[in-house]
Amino acid sequence: MSTLLTLSLNKMPRRTLADLSRHERATVLSVLDDGPAADRLRELGLCRGTEVVFDRQAPFGGPIIFKLRGYRLCLRPSEARRVAVEASAD
């Protein structure tokens, strides 16, 4: 609901990993900033073209588990927001 509202108000803002809903699949566009932290997210496989599935989130805004590249990676929402994604082609 709130995601849809933001979408219509801000003429297509970037979607990030944190905006996905449960079991939703998306493709990574880019990690939004530079620096060692962003480099590390890329090193973990979050680089352009990688398919990511939102698996589950811990309660109370806790960390999120993503499935990508055959493994499960857990990120906090603050890190997930740094990864821009688009809807997967299929």
Add this chain to the structure above:
Amino acid sequence: MPAPEARRARRIALLGSPNSGKTTLFNALTGLRAKTGNYPGVTVDRRHGLAATPEGPVEVIDLPGTYSLQAISEDEAVSVRVLRGEMAGEPQPDGIVVVADATTLQRSLPLLAEAMQFGLPTCLALTMVDELKARGGEIDLFALRRELGIPVLGVVGHKGIGVADLRDRLGEPGNWEQPPLAPAVDTQDRFAWADKVLSLATRSQPQDSALTQRLDSVLLHPVGGAVVFLAFVVLFFQSIFSWAAPAMDFLSGGVEGLADWLAISLAPGWLASLLVDGVVRGVGAVVVFLPQIALLFTLIFFFEACGYMARAAFLMDRLMGWVGLEGRCFIALLSSYACAVPGILATRTIPSPRDRLATILVAPLTTCSARLPVYALLVTAFVPDDPVLGPLRLPGLALFALYLLGAASALVFAAIFKRGLLRGAALPFYLELPPYRFPSIQTVAVQVWQRLKMFLRRAGTVILAASVILWALLNFPRVEAAPGVSASQLGQQQIEQSYAADIGRAIEPVIAPMGWDWRIGIGLVGSIAAREVIVSTMAQVYAYEGGDEDTAGFAELLRRPDPETGVAPLDLAGALALLVFFVYALQCISTIAVIRREAGGWRYAVFAVAYQTGFAFLAAWLTHAIVAG
């Protein structure tokens, strides 16, 4: 064949990400003859061992688990320096074996591309090939070898499959095929390279582990997961306090037996006293924690290898995030309930140096089991056994409150450190959730044994020295036995005239505001070595003749007014102040030594002692002031 004496032993580095099965492979290659230590100057585990190859022994270096060689942590920086040959006193390795989990090659193959930048002979060891097959995946090893241009071997470390093949190759890295061109450097390009190689070599992708999906749907469920997690924490406590108890009783019985036997066999005198009280009882007081520490590490390494520790970190991350720490710090703090030493060693899994340091600095505030004898004595003596609600009684609640005070204080101090001293650019929080696996018992056993060796070595050095010094303070200058004086009276006289008593009297003006006299001061001097020593020291000071087991009798003695002065050794305000003091004060030489080692310098150890003991005096003074009115 070159003459064996003409060449030095080859050195091969094992490089791989965490959870890649690197440790198991290392154990399989080197047998159980590995040496563990630290790299000079940094607190990163250094494991190396010899593998017997047809060309003679080869030194295998187990590098810390690494996701990338663009180092952001100390562990990763060490790996890079070793591979470049920049570690002092260590030549560059002759070859690199990249260890990669066959089920997650899409993630781990780019690390191989980074390793190939060093220009050293490189080979790829694919672990978990049995699991890959079980999950319906298949990789064409020949195609993979053709595309990579380097040797590729499939291994199952704990079953020994493929290990002999790999070992046979370690002696001659010069003969390994090398690609004409190293892959690209850029991250995006390396992942693209890995995807291209895998598209040519993968026959079928492995399915997501069905077991992992099923277990996670329960263990990570918002309600079910919390219930299981609580049960896990209870199991942890139960094992620390109940299951280890028989073995600990057995050991302390053995220590007492040895002490008694020595006391009878040796001629009475200061030498016998040094051996019995200084060496055997002093070191023994620490060694009795061995079963507890062994059990604790077995649980930690077992659940770590199963994959549950990562889930526990996932579940606790939100809570730990409030105080500026992360999920993995919770495991270290939980371990500290047995003993801060294993807790501080467990901080090695925390990637962020600041989080790790904050956890190390607050770990001694959690209620370790050495505090329990002190709490038990003082609570029994001063808290009335009144029912509160149902089966709950006041002493139990008081004990619970002391545990809670320790835990809450650890979190508050962690928050203070993270917002103050240790503020700075945060590393991203990331945590891999490996598939659930049944751990290799051998790998767990080796890891536990290494930790125990570390603990025993400290007991034989630092603890031995400290308990001998403490013994000297309590036993010199010597008091001569007068006729008709019983042994316990002589013991009391000895302590009253010792250097420790001088120190106790000297600090009496400082501790008097907390309601403590110089005799408590002696106990405090004794407790610098280890907290529980205060109980036995005070038993000596007050010439209490009951056994260690009889807490109630000694507690009674502490409350009873002195027949001459009419003043009891301790009143309620003084006892509560002493309890609060023990919640905060860092009085444990083992912990101080391990902080110095793990945090990387005396300044952290000195800081930990200063802030904890300083706060302990402040809190004890406040407690006494409030209770005494």
